Amino acid sequence: MLNPDLDRLKQYENSVSQQQKHIDVLKKNIDQLSIFRLALLLVEIGFFVGLVSSTGNAANVLWSVMLALPIAVFVLVVKKQNKLEKQLKFHQSLLWVFNNEANLINGKPNGYDDGTHFEDENHAYASDLDIFGRSSLYALINRGATKIGLDELAKHLAAPTSIDLAAERQMAIAELRDRAEATFLFRANLRGAELNRIEEIKGKLSNQLLAQVKFTDNTFLRIYVQFVPYLMVLLFLAGLIFGGSLWSIFGLAAFANAMLTYFYSKQINAVYFGFSGSSTLLSNYADAIAWTEQHDWQSKYIKQLFQSKDKVSHQIKALSKIIIAFDARLNFLLYAVLNFFFLWDLRCSVKLGDWCKTASNEVAQGLDRIGYFEELISFATLSYNHPNWIFPKFSNDFQFSAEALGHPLIAQQKRVDNSFFLKTEPTVDIITGSNMAGKSTFLRTVGINMVLAYAGAPVCAAQMHLSIFRLLTYMRIKDNLIESTSTFKAELNRLKMILAEVEQQPNAFVLIDEMLRGTNSKDKFDGSKAFIEKLIALKTPTLFATHDLQLSELEQVHPQSVRNFHFDIQLVANEMEFDYLIKQGPCTKFNAAILLKQIGLG
Template sequence: MFKTQSEVLAYYKEQINQCTQQIGLLKKQINRHSVARLIAMGIEILFFVLLLSSKNNTVIVFWSITLLFPVIGFILIVKKQNKLISQEEYERHLKWVFENEINVLTAQGNGYGNGQDYNNEHHPYSSDLDIFGPGSLYQLINRCATQKGKDELARNLDTEKNKREIIERQEAIAEMNGVIKKTFEFRAKLKEHDGNKIKLIKQKLNHSLQEQLQFTKNIYLRFYLNIIPFLSFGILLIAIVFGGKFWSLLSLIAILNASLIFGFMKKINQVYFGFSGSSGLISNYADVINWTEEKEWQSPYLARYLSRKNKLSVQIKDLSKIIQAFDARLNMVMVIILNYFFLWDIKCCIDLQKWCDKASDNVVEGLESISHCEEIIAFATLHFNHPEWKTPQIEDDFIFKAKAVGHPLIAPEKCIKNDYEFETHPTTDIITGSNMAGKSTFLRTIGINMVLAYAGANVCAGQMQISIFKILTYMRIKDNLNENTSTFKAELNRLKMILANVIEHGNALVLIDEMLRGTNSKDKFSGSKVFIEKMITLKTPTLFATHDLQLSELEDQYPQSVRNYHFDIQISHDEMEFDYLIKKGPCKTFNAAVLLKQIGLDLS
């Protein structure tokens, strides 16, 4: 594995070049097969002209039989060309996967989506810590194509887990990272995933399909279907040799078969609805499930979702083949020939009914298992892309200790890392400092790395030991005209939520950024002081960022329960320099006067 992100980027660029070369080779082969198709068609036309110009019965039979060879050749060429087209499409998807990784690493967006729909301002922390939406943690991690995979990823970023669950996920992510290069192929197969189509197929398999296929159990229909290919082909050969009434007999069989098809057309359409054009999609599902079945997963989490006795991939592949055959009805000329002489649609329905009888009841479950796999792949990819990040150590006893911890959403070249740890008992850490010095970012750095740790992921730190906390935040408070809520009322609602959770959960951790902004300075100080004292009484660890230096004086009153930290600036010739490093003690240098002077307001 690679040791630096620059090595990871170089690997992706190399893979893109290989895909580009492979796509070029496949294009040439596809073009050659297109020429071969034209040649086969030309030979067929030539043989047909020779047949029409023949007068001798023996010669007529010869050319009639010879006509089959260009047709067979044409079919084989088309089959091979379709395979090459599928391979080219796969290489294009694989190339897109690698290009997308470069885009994510260079902050150019993520083609898998940012999870905006999961954002919830009332959640204990997700909105404040940028878990969902543009520029979010979800956007950094997401590699899920299926809707259930996206839902699983969101759930693991915004719900609590116990120590056993976290460690299981750590093991699963580490194991998946060990086969990371295979996961790129997995994702390429799911690139054109159609969530609505798969949802419809799942519903059909679970509920309506068996009932819709009842008509295929007619023993007379099945008997006739078994003999009709031999009957049609035999009469065709006889008609070619002897002509006359045998052509009329063949026409009669075609009329009878057409009547049967039209008689069952409504039921056939009900069966076919939902499956149309999905053979490639289901085949890709079979391929990715086959990969998960072939590997013997060691981690309990992956073994639980991916290990099974039955080879579901084979059953799903069989379903794909049946649907591919059924899709012949999409070609008007082909469907007339196949139905009038072989009852093709009815044959496909019977094949589907036989598949339903022998297929495992867990096929739908197998389709859904992909979502758990790709959600773990998303975190494994994060691990692969950031080799310098470390796996946090989950502890039972109260602890938070981090070395070189940084914000995962800040570019590595701009990310300033800090060392920080809790006392051996809960304290309120009051963080003062100038505007733009880094207070808010530091709070979010601690919170978002905790979210990563509890999801089982590696964290943006050189080392981390952490116990399990219920994260509660108070940062981006704003009014809501639709709910007739002022900023101050919104702040009170947030405080009420935090207090309720602190009282209910003994493992709460509170992150506060500038409390009570919607009221006057006197009430703001009094309210902040009372809140801090409440946290001290409830023995709840709290990080409290503020501009109010008076609050730092609480350390004198509560020396065992309050600690002071700050972010400072250096001012030289009215220019500010930030180092974004956390330091002990209250802040002594502020920059509001400098900033006001820059816009024309000189406090002096």
């Protein structure tokens, strides 16, 4: 049987190999430029010795000119090296992206956040269906590096939806899946992004910056800031040519500039705070946003993410350049020279003020857009990695049917798929069977694929039709010592929650795995029977997994409202074999006695 997942694995392994070659070439080129920079330094030292040793004005001028040449070349080399190092970092990030995809197909953990902080045992289904945390659906899907991307993914895995919204999201996810290779570049640009830093920048742009740059509206200050570089260059050249008192005037002007910078230092620091060292981050975000702006998106859901037709990426690039210039203040010696002679910090503040008045709100919205794209790309990558998964079809009428339905967290080579459908009217389907035969996994398979479907994602099935249900589960009930809650009390609390939801939600769908484990067998049967009959009366579709065969007899009492299914075992040469296939009718083969005998208790 062909395995499309393994075809993707081979594709990712080839991409990893290609990226490694790019990285090796870039490292070699960067090393060569480093050697060349060292050579330029040695040449500069030689020229300086020549200048010191020279006699005569003509020789001094010649050596001075020659002294400037290595500096000019050095600046160009540094610029080239910085460009190569940026490319190197990008390709290293892209290598990580491809490696991570290959690791996931090989069953290794996802390098992105697993959503542990979204875990909630009181949620209607999240804990029982492994939606968040280690080895969860969130851990399988997530490809987000921004707070909004992480939060949006959690929201769509944990909240109810509508048919229209799910259908719109399906189109958006399919459109991004068809451009999957470009989304890897998008993700590489965001690799290693600092979540807190970008949130700080967004907050500053939305709420603080406009007030902080207000001082740059001073007309005299703006004129002087623009004029001062020309004044200082003119005074410097005059001092070189004429000397004397002109050097004193030059010094006084530098001192005045220093005092002016000091006078506005509090305002300057407030403007700069939060931007320090963020130029690379902003530049990467600009590249990511530019990709979203370059396409003529067709799906309605994606189009709604664009609140402006302006190219926000250009505005972010402009901001990044201002921050690069502003970061010069991080070098103490450079800070003194630039501010004494050119009022550098004030110039950057003025530029930031001009930028802020035209772009800050749109940029904040553009930064948010990245997170919304990340969430969609997470699902698009899931669809791309599993091309045999399908987008389900929705119905306004009561419906659930699935062919070859499998659990998305189980590898294809180990997974056993089942087909299952509901009747046109709600029923309570009682599923009996042996330990380890597959009852719990089947319930989770149905539930987790519903969660995927409602998020607009593809499902692990050959075919699936369903209406919108409100999922409610009862599976992993445990005590809580901190809250002094016994297992039985915790079970009662869960049952109370389910009953309350069922009575309020006409579209509830209940999954129950072995109810009332914390009490005696008689109370367990009586309670289970009463609960099932309550669900029948409320016309609530339910999958009810149990070891209690007596409950299967309810089909005789309620032939239109109860159905029996089971998972069984086969004994081959006194060895148990499981096929994990659901079958109609109650179970007739159990394995508890066999298991007890194997450990010497039978």
